[in-house]
Amino acid sequence: DAEGSRGTWSNARIEPYGPIAMDPAASVLHYGQEIFEGLKAYRHADGSVWTFRPHANAARLNRSAERLALPQLDEEVFVESLRRLVKTDVSWVPSGDGEALYLRPFMIATEAFLGVRAARQVSYRVIASPAGNYFGGELKPVGIWVSHNYARAGRGGTGAAKCGGNYAASLVAQLEAEENGCKQVLFLDPFNEEAVEELGGMNVFFVMKGGKLVTPRLTGTILEGITRSSIIQLARDRGLEVEERTITLGEWREGINNGDIEEVFACGTAAVITPIGVLKNGEEQIGDPDAPAGAVTMALRTELLGIQTGKIEDRHGWLEQLA
Ligand code: PMP
Numbered sequence: 001d002a003e004g005s006r007g008t009w010s011n012a013r014i015e016p017y018g019p020i021a022m023d024p025a026a027s028v029l030h031y032g033q034e035i036f037e038g039l040k041a042y043r044h045a046d047g048s049v050w051t052f053r054p055h056a057n058a059a060r061l062n063r064s065a066e067r068l069a070l071p072q073l074d075e076e077v078f079v080e081s082l083r084r085l086v087k088t089d090v091s092w093v094p095s096g097d098g099e100a101l102y103l104r105p106f107m108i109a110t111e112a113f114l115g116v117r118a119a120r121q122v123s124y125r126v127i128a129s130p131a132g133n134y135f136g137g138e139l140k141p142v143g144i145w146v147s148h149n150y151a152r153a154g155r156g157g158t159g160a161a162k163c164g165g166n167y168a169a170s171l172v173a174q175l176e177a178e179e180n181g182c183k184q185v186l187f188l189d190p191f192n193e194e195a196v197e198e199l200g201g202m203n204v205f206f207v208m209k210g211g212k213l214v215t216p217r218l219t220g221t222i223l224e225g226i227t228r229s230s231i232i233q234l235a236r237d238r239g240l241e242v243e244e245r246t247i248t249l250g251e252w253r254e255g256i257n258n259g260d261i262e263e264v265f266a267c268g269t270a271a272v273i274t275p276i277g278v279l280k281n282g283e284e285q286i287g288d289p290d291a292p293a294g295a296v297t298m299a300l301r302t303e304l305l306g307i308q309t310g311k312i313e314d315r316h317g318w319l320e321q322l323a
Pocket of ligand 1 (some may be wrong): 038124136198199201202203223224225226227228267268270
């Protein structure tokens with residue numbers, strides 16, 4: 001935990017896990033002035049513990065902070081906060097296949113007042129939890145539900161920030177997806193010919209015939225995933241062309257039906273890379289729910305997870321040792 005006011009941080013400390021005491025008028029409770037990050041720490045074969053591109057998470061936290069009128073946090077302080085927490089008890093970091101310690105840094109406005117304005121007192125904390133293999137061993141394509149009733153973000157909104165409010169607004173769409181037998185919801189940009197934005201907690205990629213990758217461009221309403229940017233790099237390293245551009249629901253439908261789109265996958269810190277099987281658009285089903293994961297999807301997944309777990313050389317210097 002650390003307390004801050006206008007970007008001056010003090011009182012950094014490790015505390016036992018437990019409830020946070022807060023004034024009932026703390027502005028985070030009323031106006032949702034809150035941002036967070038998510039990273040994983042993996043135990044490598046020699047017992048050391050490493051995380052993946054934490055400076056990218058620190059930079060994103062600071063972009064979110066700017067949008068939510070919260071103070072900046074020094075990138076080194078961010079990485080050091082992860083290191084100190086992990087070193088408190090390294091035995092938390094699991095070593096099973098695909099297992100990791102999930103790290104959740106967050107910043108909340110703790111100042112007590114009722115008028116609507118940016119708080120001057122905030123608290124930055126990190127909690128951690130062992131995370132099992134997201135798929136329980138077997139990698140199964142996920143079903144996706146197209147949300148037409150709810151948008152995740154709009155122009156000038158907070159879509160590019162990792163703030164609690166975005167997720168609060170997405171929960172009803174997530175429930176709708178689950179009611180329709182889907183694991184994740186797909187958000188569209190309703191103001192741009194139903195352009196595909198992202199899933200509830202993941203970015204989306206299309207593998208086109210011939211091997212080219214297409215992913216929605218960052219319009220300011222999509223979260224800039226760290227997994228997304230890593231995949232773009234790994235794909236280019238393999239000589240694959242990557243296009244960041246608008247892709248609509250119509251192009252998705254047509255591409256699956258005429259074979260121009262060969263694979264669709266989603267990516268994020270939690271699942272790393274997961275194949276997308278079927279897209280449910282109301283009564284319409286696009287794709288085959290039982291299709292096996294594609295070759296490009298699997299190759300990128302194996303490579304990225306291999307780098308994260310220390311089994312494949314980290315040629316981009318993406319890993320940072322925590323313990
Ligand atoms: N989009 C959303 C809405 C997310 O919540 C996440 C998870 N942080 C992502 C994309 C993927 O981001 P990352 O690869 O940094 O985990």
